[in-house]
Amino acid sequence: MTAKTTKIDRLAELTAQRETAAGGSLWTEALRRLRGSKMAMIGGGIMAVFVIIAIIGPWIAPHDPTAQLWRGEVRVNAAEFVGPxxxxxxxxxHLGRDELSRMLVGARQTLLVGVVSTLLGLAVGALIGGVAGAALSFGGAWGRRLDTVLMRVIDMMLALPSLLLAVSIAAVMGQSLTTVMIAVGVVQIPVFARLLRGSMLAQAGADYVLAARALGVRRRRVVLGHVLPNSLGPVIVQTTLALATAIIEAAALSYLGLGNPDASQPEWGVMLAQAQRFFDQAPMMAVYPALGIIITALGFTLLGEAMREALDPKLRS
Structure with a gap:
């Protein structure tokens, strides 16, 4: 079992452990701890600023981000660039376009790719993980066989480096924004699948599930009405962390030229790739989008880690 798989399985056990250790509401305690966490406040603040900019960016941008309004002032061959x-x-x-406007408008496309790809990975991964968890917990011999088949596929996907898998998918499908969303989303599938499966297995042995089965409640109702809703805590935490990963991987694919074929449309990964050629003469052209990617990913990561610590009693002790 790899370290990556072990970390996912550990996160899947958190909800069940907390409900066993204390009678209070898991999320009430977690939210109380989050309010007192500086890490959560910083991460949440960064995330809120990024989302607000992504939503209102096109309206507050001072200039058209695609218009080369000052093309005559920039002389690339003579290494003459215009700073702040x-x-x-x-x-x-390098084409005389306003950098601030491109950063503001590019935030929306960066957020769009991150959210759509994460939701894609969550939807497919949760379906696979939910089926596997329900089959293994309540399906008997046939359920164990189905779980084995599904989990071996998931383990093979987890064994591949995520960026390599995303690049391979994007290269096969061709250059487009949709390709980036699908490639990054596929990379997220095995994480969500194994996480939800592990969480459902942890919940399957809880007292309320045993009581429901003893009372003759149908398996489908136990799974959909009790086990699945109570297994979503770790998945919500992972969604926040996955957004950070999705933003970085989407920017990496765009940087490699596998993103939006229309290079005039602002997107932080594309801006970083375009600025690479002029790093010696105008390094700030690369610094701005790089900082945007780093700070945004840091915000989602800090919030996700704070949520994970709020759920994990060992990390809080």
Whole structure:
């Protein structure tokens, strides 16, 4: 069993452990601890700022992000670039476009790719993990066989480096924004599948499940009405962490030229790739999108880790 798989299985056990250790509501205690966590406050603040900018960015951008309004002021061959000034707070790019406007508008596309790809991975992964967990817990011999088949496929996907798998999928499907969403989403599938399965297995042995089965409640109702809803805690935590990973991997694919074929449309990964050629003459062209990617991913990661610690009694002790 790999370290990656072990970490996922550990997260899957948290909800069941907390409900066994204390009679109070898991999420009430977790939210109380989150309110007192500096890590959660910083991560949540960064995430909120990023989402707000992504939503209102096109309306507050001072200029058209695709218009080469100051093309004549930038001379690439002579290494003459325009830095920050009153009219252009972050300067101009190599085609005379306003960097601030491109950063503001590019945040929306970055968020769109991250959210859609994460939701895709969550939907498919939860379906596979839910079926496997229900089959192993309540399906008898045939359920164990079905779980074995599904989990061996998931383990093979987990064994591959995530970025390598995403690049391979994107290369096969061709260059497009949809390709990036699908490639990053597929990478997220095995994590969500194994996580939900492990969480459901932990819940299957809980007292309320044993009582329901003893009273003759149908298996389908036990799974859908009790086990599945109480297994979603670790999945919610992982969704926050997966958003950070999705943003980084989507930017990496765009950087490699596998993203939106229309390079004029602002997106942080594309902006970083375009600025690479001019790093010696105008390093800030690369610094701005790089900082946007790093800070945004850091915000989601801090919030996700804070949520995980709030659920895990060992990490809090």
């Amino acid at each position: 000034r009153a009219e252009n707070w972050l300067g101009l790019d």
